[in-house]
Amino acid sequence: MLKFKKIIGVALVTTLMGATLISCNKKEKEEDKTTLTIGVMSSIDAVPMFIAKEKDYYKKEGVNVDIQVFKNSKDRDAALQAGTLDGVICDEVAVNLYQNANFDVKITGVTDGNFVLIAGAKSNIKSYGDLKGKSVAISEKTCMEYTLDKLLEKNSIDISTVNKTAVPAIPTRYEMLKEGKIDAALLPEPFSTLALNDGGVKLGSAMDANIFSSVSAFTQKAIDSKSKEIKNFYKAYNDAVKYINSTPISEYEKTVIDTVGYPKEMSGKIVLPKYRENVLPDDKDLETVIKWVEDKGLSKKSLKASDLVSDVGIK
Structure with missing residues (x-):
């Protein structure tokens, strides 16, 4: 009888261990499913995403978010097309080009990125x-x-009278402006602030002119398979926006500096935009972008605003 009890006991332990392993494997698979991998570049519009992670807002909403930082849009796009990213911070023009290349990516929200048009200190502009x-x-x-x-159109300047100079690398663009090799440049943060500190002249900015082309977007595959996770991601994003807009920057400035790449001497001088909770861009704005892409000869498809968006993040 004692031997029989031992056999039963061993069998019970083995069964429990097997059940535990199955439960663990199931849990790991569930955790994999709830992970959203998002590609960003060091920019001002990525700040709410990093704040949400720092404040555990994603955890609160039950979604794991892996934020991967890229040095340039080419590498970010390659990762997105390879399927290693679920979503990205990009722009309306990029999503239009994705769709023209038969790569189904949808805008799911706006972000608050900004580009500043700055004339060089010695340009006399x-x-x-x-x-x-x-x-x-x-x-x-x-x-x-x-x-x-x-920006030129809004200020009644004939576009053809301006010499556009292609300098894709933003750090190089900044250095050329600083050295007087170009007269003016369109720059994001932190390079716009650095250029102004060098004596550059601010002529205007996308945000000042209500040009909001920066967006967050997810692949249709992710939207189909991870809609709940995307909804929860934006709930956390909105909580981060509320926190940023209602809290002195001194309490989270290190995260801003690390995210955007500001030099440490900028501490105490950084000014953030008033971030918006997640919404979709206006159809009118998207139609303007679609027409611009068509006019540039970059469009193979006849797209509508509805072809570029998904409401998964605002429901």
């Missing part, structure tokens, strides 16, 4: 009118060129 015949550094066929075109 003081206003938009002074840009005629001058060189302005951008990256071609991107939201940078789109933003420059719209």
Whole structure:
């Protein structure tokens, strides 16, 4: 009888161990499913995503978020197309180009990135009118060129009178402006602040002109398979926005500096935009981008605003 009890006991332990292993494996698979991998670059519009992680807002909503930082959009796009990313911070022009390349990526929200048009300290440019015949550094066929075109249009400047200079690498663009090799440049943070500290002249910015082309986007595959996780991601994102907008920057400035890449001497001088809780871009704005892409000869498809968006993040 004692031997029989021992056999039963061993069998019970073995069964329990097997059940535990199955439970653990199941849990690991569930955790994998709830992970969203998002690609960003060091930029001002990525700040709420990092704050949400730092404050455990993702954890609160039951979603794991892996934020991967890329040095350039080319590497980010390659990772997205390879399927190693579920989503990205990008822009409306990029999503339009994805769709034209039969890569189904949808805009799921707006972000608050900004591009500032800055004239060099020695360029003698003081206003938009002074840009005629001058060189302005951008990256071609991107939201940078789109933003420059719209800024010029809004200020009644004939686009053809400005010499667009293709300088894709933003650090190089900044250095060329600093050294006087170009007259003006369109720059994001932290390079726009650095350029202004060098004596550059601010002519305008995307945000000042209500040009909001920066967005967050997910692949249709992720939207189909991880809709709950995406919804919870944006709940956490909105909590981060509320926190940032209601809290002195001194309490989270280190995260901002690390995220954007500000030099440490900028501590105490950083000014953030008023971030918006997640919404979709206006159809009118998207239609303007679609037309711009078509006018540039970059479109193979006849797209509508509804082709570029998904409401999964705002329901």
